[in-house]
Amino acid sequence: MVQYALNKMGIVESSLDILKCFIGPPLQVSFTEYYHFNEANTQKAIQLYRERFKEKGMYENTLYPDTAGLLQLLKEQGFILTVATSKPTVFAEQILEYFQINKYFEIIAGSNLDGTRSAKAEIIRYIIDNYPEYKLEEFIMVGDRKHDIIGANQTGIDSIGVTYGYGSLGEVNGEKPTFVVDSLKQVNMILNGESLFRK
Secondary structure (H helix, E strand, O other): OOHHHHHHHHOOOOOOHHHHHHHHOOHHHHHHHOOOHHHHHHHHHHHHHHHHHHOOHHHHHOOOHHHHHHHHHHHOOOOOOEEEEEEEEEEEEEHHHHHHHHHHHOOEEEEEEOOOOOOOOHHHHHHHHOOOOOOHOEEEEEOOHHHHHHHHHHHOOOOEEEOOOOEEEEHOOOOOOOEEOOOOOHHHHHOOOOOOOOO
16 A cells, blocks of 8 residues: 555565554654655555455455454453554444454554554553543553554553564564563453463
């Protein structure tokens, strides 16, 4: 989608590896930071991105192996699961429905189409505010990019940085997550209070 938007704006970017930096942050931030677009060009690029995204891009994904199984297990264990994403909420809802995992989540929270509530801390805060009966120490953010960890730190909750996603170990570690794991199994262990070193 980013490649499509850039091509439409006269920028040929043949390396998809270079565009991995767009995974995680809000599009407003990425187009401005990495391609130095002004506000008008940033909005045009986002419109072009969504043009391709709505047509087919949102479905060009695959779930990590055992994702649905872990979500089912956590649900059975009594965890309340929510989604905090910088993608617009309307698209996040469609993606989760397409992959048949929306049933595991009580809240799917993303950004607004007008670009507001795009910072990860704002999205996490929105979710926290929906559960006033819970203390901050009862929340935990699981994410693979630094923005997930930054959002958790800014809202005062714990975080699990995962290294099997798009972010590197160095990127995740750089924001000081509460835990760092490299598998879905380890995510489950952390959430259930088990030591990663337990045999």
